[in-house]
Amino acid sequence: MSDLLDLPVTTLQGAPTTFGELTGGRPALVVNVASRCGLTPQYAALEALHEEYRERGFTVLGVPCNQFMGQEPGTAEEIEQFCSATYGVTFPMTEKVEVNGEGAHPLFQALTAAPDLDGEAGPVTWNFEKWVVAGTGSVVARFRPRTLPDSPEVRAAIESVLP
Template identity: 70%
Template sequence: MSDLLDLPLSTLAGEPATLRQLAGGGPALVVNVASRCGLTPQYRQLEQLHEEFAGRGFTVVGVPCNQFAGQEPGTAEEIAAFCSATYGVTFPMTEKLEVNGPGAHPLFQQLTQAADSSGAAGEVQWNFEKFLCSSRLEVVARFRPQVQPDAPEVRVAIEALLLAEGR
């Protein structure tokens, strides 16, 4: 999976990057996000996780996606302004990507092979699906959209991963 760490991406600001750069070389929670979704308030909890665990080398990486009921129609500038002004988002975000179907970005082609706690793998169900990844981009846990970012199972998985990586 190390090739995925170096797969070319662009940041929301249009700067070239890789997932390795966006995650700062550490573990990350990769989340497909949208600004006009009933789950959009999860941005607040994602930012809290990012701030709480950043000192241990952990980051949240947001991936805007417009594949679910057109709930991320904005331009990169509009998305960035909304996230900053409404939720104080400071974690890195990629350009808008497709997460399902024939146009799915290679990152999500790989991530979606991981199973959730019920053993189900496959396509992203909706906005705010979360993939907890080690610093080598191995998916160690997958949380479906309805699981809140500050749910006990998410926090326990992050803590366990950080401890396993000596962070």
């Protein structure tokens, strides 16, 4: 799945790039995020993980999505302001995309093919679903929304892709 690195994405600021360039070819935790969700406080743990593992060549990548009960209605500027002011987010984020259905972004078409810990692949179930992606572009783990970013199983998956 190294083609994942070549998939086009656009940053939250509107700059076209690729998944590999945006993550710097580093291992990443990709998360579909939303600002008005009951799980939104996970941003704090995501930022903490980003800070903790950044020096070891790791990043978190936030991907805003408004497909789940309209919980990410804001503009790019509003999303960036909310994340920065409320949770001190410094990790990179993409533009708002669709993660399911016919309009699903190619990144999520690829990510949703990966199974979770129960062996189930398929559509994103809700905001804050997570994928650990190795620097080579292979998906090594998928976690459903209620699995906390700093849970032992997420940390173990992150550690498995770090040098």
